Amino acid sequence: MSADVALSCRDLRVVRPTSGFTLAVETLDLHRGEVLAILGPNGAGKSTLLRSLAGLEEDADAVTRSGAGAVTMVFQRPAAFSGSVSHNVRAALLGRELSRPEVDARVRESLERFEIAALADRNAAALSGGELRRLALARAFVLRPGALLLDEPFDDLDAAGQASLSLDLRRAIEETGVAVAMVTHDLRRALLLADRVAVLLEGRLVQADRRDTVLDHPVSPEVARIVGMSNLIPGRMAREGASRWIRVDDAHRVPTDVETPDGAEVWAGIRPEDLKLDVGRGEGEPIGKGRVRSVVNDGVAVTVAVEWAGIEMRTVLLAGRGLARSISAGDLVSLSVRHDRVHAMPRGDGVRQASGA
Amino acid sequence: MREIDAALILEITLRTLAVCLPALGAALLIGLPLGIALGRRRFRGRGAVVSLVNAGMGAPPVVVGLAGALLLWRSGPLGALGLMYTPGAMVLTQIVIALPFVVGITLAAVGALDEDWEMQVRTLGIPARWRLWLLLREIRLGLLAAVIAALGGILSEVGAVMMVGGNLEGETRVLTTAIMMFTQMGEFEVALGLAAVLVGLTLLLAGLLTAVQQGGRA
Numbered sequence: 255m256s257a258d259v260a261l262s263c264r265d266l267r268v269v270r271p272t273s274g275f276t277l278a279v280e281t282l283d284l285h286r287g288e289v290l291a292i293l294g295p296n297g298a299g300k301s302t303l304l305r306s307l308a309g310l311e312e313d314a315d316a317v318t319r320s321g322a323g324a325v326t327m328v329f330q331r332p333a334a335f336s337g338s339v340s341h342n343v344r345a346a347l348l349g350r351e352l353s354r355p356e357v358d359a360r361v362r363e364s365l366e367r368f369e370i371a372a373l374a375d376r377n378a379a380a381l382s383g384g385e386l387r388r389l390a391l392a393r394a395f396v397l398r399p400g401a402l403l404l405d406e407p408f409d410d411l412d413a414a415g416q417a418s419l420s421l422d423l424r425r426a427i428e429e430t431g432v433a434v435a436m437v438t439h440d441l442r443r444a445l446l447l448a449d450r451v452a453v454l455l456e457g458r459l460v461q462a463d464r465r466d467t468v469l470d471h472p473v474s475p476e477v478a479r480i481v482g483m484s485n486l487i488p489g490r491m492a493r494e495g496a497s498r499w500i501r502v503d504d505a506h507r508v509p510t511d512v513e514t515p516d517g518a519e520v521w522a523g524i525r526p527e528d529l530k531l532d533v534g535r536g537e538g539e540p541i542g543k544g545r546v547r548s549v550v551n552d553g554v555a556v557t558v559a560v561e562w563a564g565i566e567m568r569t570v571l572l573a574g575r576g577l578a579r580s581i582s583a584g585d586l587v588s589l590s591v592r593h594d595r596v597h598a599m600p601r602g603d604g605v606r607q608a609s610g611a
Numbered sequence: 612m613r614e615i616d617a618a619l620i621l622e623i624t625l626r627t628l629a630v631c632l633p634a635l636g637a638a639l640l641i642g643l644p645l646g647i648a649l650g651r652r653r654f655r656g657r658g659a660v661v662s663l664v665n666a667g668m669g670a671p672p673v674v675v676g677l678a679g680a681l682l683l684w685r686s687g688p689l690g691a692l693g694l695m696y697t698p699g700a701m702v703l704t705q706i707v708i709a710l711p712f713v714v715g716i717t718l719a720a721v722g723a724l725d726e727d728w729e730m731q732v733r734t735l736g737i738p739a740r741w742r743l744w745l746l747l748r749e750i751r752l753g754l755l756a757a758v759i760a761a762l763g764g765i766l767s768e769v770g771a772v773m774m775v776g777g778n779l780e781g782e783t784r785v786l787t788t789a790i791m792m793f794t795q796m797g798e799f800e801v802a803l804g805l806a807a808v809l810v811g812l813t814l815l816l817a818g819l820l821t822a823v824q825q826g827g828r829a
Contacts, residue, residue: 308734327734329727336749345745349738397735 260433291448323400332390334378506563509593634705646717667711676771709761720753
């Protein structure tokens with residue numbers, strides 16, 4: 255195991271005979287100071303994987319730990335011990351060979367790290383959901399763990415709470431160098447922290463790589479949907495002179511720079527933020543016009559659904575700016591995309607096992 | 612009518628405590644681990660065991676006394692121990708009476724803990740004995756309820772201790788058996804005095820435990 259790997263998993267297999275579910279992971283490493291977000295739909299095995307890494311599943315012998323630091327986990331619904339906030343954090347150090355001043359110093363440091371020092375004497379049962387989550391993190395960090403496993407760490411928090419907690423968590427990770435694996439079904443929450451992304455489908459790790467690699471180059475349409483590449487267009491590879499295209503039908507095509515043989519059937523994948531409305535600004539190559547089907551404005555972003563080549567495409571605009579202020583359903587808009595922002599995935603390919611992480 | 616004899620009342624009261632408190636202690640010693648194990652573990656037949664415990668909480672003490680008497684009688688299986696009509700026999704039957712309360716209420720308290728609680732403690736790497744300490748601390752209000760229920764049950768119990776203790780003066784006479792005897796003798800003042808002590812004792816112990824319980828909730 256390399257020196258910067260805090261937790262390593264090889265040939266992990268967990269079988270649930272009653273449901274027929276099997277989790278099978280060949281290789282997964284957690285690196286120090288790095289956050290791995292494990293994404294997947296409900297029932298994909300995310301929590302089972304996390305529990306296996308935590309040693310809570312019988313097959314956890316497939317998981318090896320490096321010498322430095324414990325492995326601990328913060329659950330989706332953190333359990334508080336009865337008593338004060340301070341008692342809860344202190345309890346994690348029970349039975350350890352530490353002097354009282356050392357325990358006091360570590361508890362204080364951990365409470366301050368997650369900005370709950372002012373709540374030290376408050377009964378943990380009286381905490382809000384966000385405060386309880388901070389308490390659970392303070393209790394985990396007081397152990398100075400080598401690896402930290404987080405199950406839906408931002409669940410039930412509003413956007414401001416998520417942003418605030420992610421900043422504190424990021425700082426704590428950088429200061430301590432802890433390796434973090436985080437399970438979530440929500441891409442936006444994953445991206446608050448993730449350096450690397452792993453995608454689980456039906457108990458199998460289908461892709462694990464640097465965050466941007468997974469976001470921009472998903473290995474399959476299933477992964478593409480999970481990582482937010484929601485515009486998936488069936489087409490066939492074609493070349494015209496030096497330009498490469500994915501041809502959808504006689505009237506529609508999208509540019510690409512993917513080196514796939516001509517005639518190959520592919521899925522063209524375009525992230526919503528890469529699909530541009532309004533061609534006047536020189537962003538990308540025009541791909542034709544589409545009819546706006548719906549516009550949803552959440553105050554920060556405007557999600558626009560546009561019908562193009564019989565397919566519903568989605569794009570995102572910043573709320574309150576330019577076209578976002580005037581666009582409405584029924585409008586005819588011009589679409590464009592940069593050729594290097596169009597990903598191609600082979601069609602008819604099943605779920606594939608990732609080669610490693 | 613006999614006058615109230617303070618020394619007699621004190622002697623009977625102390626003997627009552629000398630029988631009840633060891634019985635309670637033993638019931639806790641046996642019942643706590645059983646209750647915790649039943650509350651935490653899932654195994655085949657668990658439902659039947661839990662039903663048995665629940666039935667035990669409602670079992671008539673006089674039947675427990677009869678069973679104890681049959682076992683401890685000179686010709687019975689445990690007759691050789693020579694415990695019949697001794698405080699030891701009373702302690703044994705009271706353990707049997709108190710045990711279902713301790714086991715039943717403890718397992719309910721453990722069962723009421725959040726499912727993730729134990730896993731959370733495990734993932735913090737807390738050593739086993741400290742995990743047990745945390746668990747007992749967590750269920751302490753339930754434990755106090757078990758103590759109150761068990762103590763109330765054995766302090767006020769009369770049938771079983773009469774059957775295996777025999778209400779022998781200076782040996783096995785306790786508050787409940789003495790009250791019954793003095794009432795049958797028409798010595799109502801003594802019976803009332805003893806009854807006042809029994810009620811006072813019950814209220815005092817229950818009050819103390821409740822104070823601790825309420826303090827623990829704060």
